[in-house]
Amino acid sequence: MSQLFYLKECSSTNDEISKFLLYQNSDFIGLHTFNQTKGRGQYGNVWTPTAGKNLAYTLAVKTQNILCSDFIFNYYTAIIVRDFLAKLADYDVKIKWPNDIILKGKKIVGILIEKKKINQNKYFIIGTGINILQEKFDEISNAGSLLTQTGHRFDLEELAFTLHEYLAEKLKNIPSDQEILELFNLNLFRKDEISVFEIEKERQNGIIRKADEKGELWVELEDGMHSFYHKEVKLLY
Template structure:
């Protein structure tokens, strides 16, 4: 089921994973902590986490096990993390493009996927920060499993179940079309009127779909159907 390593504290599990890959020959190696001090999000964003309340988990998987594109691998990863949390909470869980996980309109998971070459092997480095027991946040759109469900989950049990679930789902990747369809079927605020900020200013729009290249297509109120890459547009919610 892959190597699983616990760290009492670290700056970033995505950074720490490299030193474990130097010694482990497994195609699946994981590092996790409940006290990450300098978590990183997508495109240089930070990911703050209260100690002993949340999970920072990074899984390294050998890219030779997968034939899909990087964008589709990102979609699939976000989808299976969503699936795990939807099963656990028995609640509707959505994916905010490109890969934040939303529960009852609050972000509870941030995902950072990087590609690294270590010991002449290429790996997908899948980092996920999951808010589990934290109750107060500096930003209004953040939440946790506790705030959104009222349930207190045991951290160690959560990690064990989460790790086993990801291992099982990463053994076999579905077809490219199934990945795209599943991602879009769980897309946050799809086919709903939303407010966006981009270079043209603030405008209403409707998310229609995400494509195989990793772009999102939004029908803007004034400018019609357009595609955007991450950081080119911001959904306000």
């Protein structure tokens, strides 16, 4: 059973969802808004949406129902969101390690997964920010939206509902770790392509070869293979 709640405005759906978990017994509880004022991104980044143009959506899932590691769960969440948007946009969508979603070279989704204990239960709090109708991104040159990348105006409410139903269904039966890892690498942005990276404030050419089960990214540089955790390397695109 799943439930989806709506707030006209909130600071962060990841923070506000705790209020909806106190008296609900559903396995999947979602919260969405089209006006999030203080969204957070992965590892302390700030996600700044435009009111009425984009979707901030959070899904709470009890950790006891998730048997894979945190890294693999992070990958699987990115895969589900990628698959959902690929069907919606009818275009090849990629995952920029560790969990940004890229459509035609532009980031349209950011995902933030947190663990919280609420009312004696432990949850994965999956926060997803999707740029849907926004057309201008000021100085953020690598950001885009479903509108800018497809030319199609999607209905915000319908998209929120179908996303919630899709994620809840896909999280009921999680594939094996190996299958998740293979799917993640199959859809990895700029895999096996020469790219530019920023490493310790210096730019280097390299080739992404794979993401592994420990959450590390393997990049082939001029002096050989290197593995990185998030924030140790920045892909410039």
